[in-house]
Amino acid sequence: MNVQTLSPFLDSLETKGILNADANKKIQSFLSKKDKSVGKLFLTLAGTIGALFASAGVFAIISHNWDDFPKHVRGALSFVPTFVALYVYYIALFKHKESTSWIEASSLFLMLMIGASIALVSQTYQMDGDFDKFVIVWLCCSIPLFFIARASGIAFFYLLLSFKFLTPNFIPGFIVPSGYNLSEKYYLFWVFLVPLLLHFYLNLNRKSTIQGFRSIYLGWIIAIALVLALPLAVKAGYIWWGLSILLAYYLVGKKYFRHNLSALARPFQTVAFFHLFFNLLFFSNDTIFQEGFRIDNLDLMSTWTAEQIFFFYTGFVLLAGLTIIAIISRKRGMPLNRYVIFVPFLFVLMYLVHFLKNYDDFDLTWLSSLLLNFYVIGFGINAMIQGSKSGSILYMIYGLIVICFLLWMRYFDMDISFWLKGILFIGVGFMFFLIHYLSKDPLEE
Numbered sequence: 001m002n003v004q005t006l007s008p009f010l011d012s013l014e015t016k017g018i019l020n021a022d023a024n025k026k027i028q029s030f031l032s033k034k035d036k037s038v039g040k041l042f043l044t045l046a047g048t049i050g051a052l053f054a055s056a057g058v059f060a061i062i063s064h065n066w067d068d069f070p071k072h073v074r075g076a077l078s079f080v081p082t083f084v085a086l087y088v089y090y091i092a093l094f095k096h097k098e099s100t101s102w103i104e105a106s107s108l109f110l111m112l113m114i115g116a117s118i119a120l121v122s123q124t125y126q127m128d129g130d131f132d133k134f135v136i137v138w139l140c141c142s143i144p145l146f147f148i149a150r151a152s153g154i155a156f157f158y159l160l161l162s163f164k165f166l167t168p169n170f171i172p173g174f175i176v177p178s179g180y181n182l183s184e185k186y187y188l189f190w191v192f193l194v195p196l197l198l199h200f201y202l203n204l205n206r207k208s209t210i211q212g213f214r215s216i217y218l219g220w221i222i223a224i225a226l227v228l229a230l231p232l233a234v235k236a237g238y239i240w241w242g243l244s245i246l247l248a249y250y251l252v253g254k255k256y257f258r259h260n261l262s263a264l265a266r267p268f269q270t271v272a273f274f275h276l277f278f279n280l281l282f283f284s285n286d287t288i289f290q291e292g293f294r295i296d297n298l299d300l301m302s303t304w305t306a307e308q309i310f311f312f313y314t315g316f317v318l319l320a321g322l323t324i325i326a327i328i329s330r331k332r333g334m335p336l337n338r339y340v341i342f343v344p345f346l347f348v349l350m351y352l353v354h355f356l357k358n359y360d361d362f363d364l365t366w367l368s369s370l371l372l373n374f375y376v377i378g379f380g381i382n383a384m385i386q387g388s389k390s391g392s393i394l395y396m397i398y399g400l401i402v403i404c405f406l407l408w409m410r411y412f413d414m415d416i417s418f419w420l421k422g423i424l425f426i427g428v429g430f431m432f433f434l435i436h437y438l439s440k441d442p443l444e445e
Contacts, residue, residue, distance in 0.1 A: 107151030240315030
């Protein structure tokens with residue numbers, strides 16, 4: 001509801017003495033700011049879409065009958081898109097520097113036109129080079145746009161181009177196992193990620209636990225991109241790096257996004273919990289457990305390259321450092337979930353069990369699998385309890401889904417007799433009925 005809708009209602013509350021004049025003024029001022037922010041967001045989105053269509057139009061005009069022009073004419077026309085975009089960017093920067101929509105739209109338009117000019121010049125003069133070099137030059141020319149006017153709309157396209165250095169076909173990272181050497185230029189992804197992380201840090205409100213739309217948007221872009229890219233950007237120690245990303249997301253989310261109202265406004269925490277959800281459920285399966293640790297088998301370390309050894313130990317040290325930071329932060333009063341902090345210890349234990357199972361009479365794989373399953377159940381129950389205490393329905397549903405998925409998976413892969421399996425699941429169902437019975441329905445109070 002906007003101010004125009006609520007204003008008469010608030011005025012009536014003031015007239016009846018329910019609301020004082022000062023409170024009424026503050027509420028209407030707050031709602032007015034919300035209305036303006038929504039309008040600002042719409043204008044920015046409209047400007048960005050307009051930049052995309054304008055860029056497509058420029059491509060269509062220039063590419064039509066391109067080969068019919070003389071070479072010197074094509075060379076001159078190659079720079080026209082960039083010059084036009086630079087002029088638009090100049091207008092935005094000096095005439096509308098306070099307008100987010102102008103800055104974002106002109107920055108995206110300039111980024112796309114730079115790419116168009118580079119491609120046209122390369123095609124016209126038959127310059128040597130491959131697509132990777134073209135992308136490198138394009139990304140290097142785009143980096144200043146993050147800092148001149150702090151444009152963030154180009155972040156999605158920037159990261160999409162940087163994925164080119166991970167795999168030539170833009171294969172999503174989550175379907176490719178770690179350790180597959182798909183690209184020799186994977187390190188360029190990390191190089192180009194640094195300016196974006198710096199841009200995110202500069203736009204982060206570091207003195208608050210509530211962030212605006214820009215930080216939320218950048219948070220989602222970075223959080224999802226790193227999860228997808230990790231299997232292709234890390235050559236060994238994927239489990240350590242995956243857990244490090246999980247813990248880093250959780251710490252950043254708790255420090256800077258904790259008091260944002262919805263899960264959509266807390267990108268790092270939301271992605272961290274989904275990432276944790278899939279990792280816990282997948283590794284609770286014996287087959288996936290063995291496959292997950294097989295890639296980083298210490299018995300094969302003698303055959304590893306220096307690059308793989310570097311990633312393995314760097315990931316482990318990073319995980320250890322983040323775990324220590326999390327423990328210290330919790331002791332200092334930051335509301336961190338102890339179950340999340342315990343995850344690194346659990347996976348280190350599982351890794352040791354997997355390593356030692358190769359020795360005779362020392363196969364404790366069943367024990368680590370049992371511990372993980374009990375941990376997931378405890379994690380789910382804790383999520384429901386914490387959600388109930390904080391009044392978060394989503395957190396309660398999350399805990400319930402974790403337990404239900406775990407039990408559903410065990411229903412199909414547990415190697416026990418059917419009657420024992422049936423009794424076990426009837427008992428679990430009875431437990432949930434008992435929770436429902438003991439809980440008070442707020443509508444009945």
